[in-house]
Amino acid sequence: MYISKFSKQFSQLAARALGSQLKAPLTSAPRTSCAYLPRNHDFFPLQHGAFFSTTAANASEEGNEEKQKISVTFVDKDGEEQNIKVPLGTSMLEAAHENDIELEGACEGSLACSTCHVIVMDMEYYNKLEEPTDEENDMLDLAFGLTETSRLGCQVIAKPELDGIRLAIPAASRNMAVDGYKPKPH
């Protein structure tokens, strides 16, 4: 679904509404306030490379890049892309916030929340990042919709090799069991 020709606010709202209609038609309440019993099976898939096929609206077309900045593309929950220029040394969380990109950062970058989770969309770029520390991995454990190329946005710092990196902000899903807890036996 490519919808970026609409105004940002509107397309987000619309896509959200659409998304919830398309994803879970069985759970939406029709006017009568009655609905079929839903089958609660829509798990969030581990998306190994699921995003990789997204058509690239190339980020670095604009040329004229400032030396000290790299080009970063964020792909939001609704698939909408936003390209920004990020000064070297800045974290992706700070960069997102400076550009009004909706990336949570509940602990403001102190490695205590996992809400700044982003998915690096190309393995090639993922491999250019330093290995996550134990502490980052501990928080990633709890990240919502973890993939093999997941990182915490507050721990990814702009450096020249990352020029052109694409980061997806994971979409919410209806499966709330995100901290690894299966139903408990009693």
Add this chain to the structure above:
Amino acid sequence: MAIFRMLKCIQRSFSKVACNRIRICIVGSGPAGFYTAEKILKAHGGAEVDIIDRLPTPFGLVRSGVAPDHPETKIVTNQFSRVANDGRCSFFGNVLLGSSISLSELRAMYNAVVLAYGAESDRVLGIPGEGLAGIYSAREFVWWYNGHPDCSSLSPDLKSTDTAVILGQGNVALDVARVLLRPLEELATTDIACHALAALQESNIRKVYLVGRRGPAQAACTAKELREILGIKGLRIHIQEADLRISTEEEVELKSNRIRRRVYELLSKAATSSPNNLTSHQRDLHFVFFRRPDIFLESKDRSGHVAGVHFEKTIVKDTDSGMQMAVGTEQFEDLKCGLVLKSIGYKSIPVEGVPFEPHKGTVPNVGGRVLNDVKGDFIEFEKGLYVCGWLKRGPTGIIATNHHCAEETVANIIEDINEGVISSSISLPGREGLLQLLANKNVNVVPFSAWGKVDAEEKTRGSLKNKPREKLTTWKELLRVALG
């Protein structure tokens, strides 16, 4: 093209609802309540959101649950405060649903009500001796050290015994173990309640047993909390190497479960590594697996007081549904102790008029829409009634989980507005009505600005002691400062 038409249609309905006022009341100001408020305000330009809480203080378990030595986790209150300060949002503390106001009164005044009042009681074991003195739920103990006004006078006796048994191996169990075992000087500069700091100063607890009914491959904690407790200065860790043996099924399960695998690896490493930084004030932490509490033992010298726990040894068996269950072996073992903290999970409390599933301890819902009835294949929703957070999903999940949980509930609220299930055309009394009703009932409402006074006072008192804040821990004092 079809999508384009659909978008147009949604755009039209959006612009229609955007100018209509929708009045929404959220019950509970924890992460679920605040994330819900934030998302409603963002999604609907005409929404007016009021958050009520039974306490004079906002933020739920972020204030009264999150451990005092985790200040980074509490930074999220900055974001919540920004929401509370939004012109379309209000916070009213000291308002108890079910007493200050009933659910039917609220529903009559608002277009929609979102229940996010958490889980404020405990699962019980239902075994003999559970009522003995010296046995507390982890919730009470946590409320005590975090200065929740309902537990400020708990005064657990940490002096007459050197041994505590904690039942359960989730993150809450690790939190309470850490508070009991951490060097005092490290706790002294946190926002721990002063009565707790004083009691810990005199504490004789040297040995803590963390007891799980299943094995290290099923431990409920996460790596971050585990790594932290394993690294406490002067703490000796005891793990039976024999307990770490795992079956082929468990090995397969661990391969596909990152959280469990990393916890298991940390435990295995800790079992074999030598203790760090041992000092003369050494303390011991024992991880005990495969033990299910059977009976609490009463003390012979102190009648009515706990003296130990009688455990049944277990083995873990796979069930048909693929779950690994603890099964008793009819072999028993006692652990002597003078303090027991039951950390086996929280439980929500029903409120009059709220549909409730007593077994699960949750409000029945589909995606946050509260269920009224299920008739055959059809379900009926309570019109304009929603739920979020621990009350919706049960008492598990971190703060961030409530963010996604709120996203789901709010998406359904917005959908109901768009489809006319919630009507914005009816003008309801909302905020003015609520405040009028509470005034008639002589309820002293604490608005967000009054919480600001408490906040400032706590910070001032804290700065004198090199603490981020010194919490006000009694109802009397909280209300005096807030309303004074």
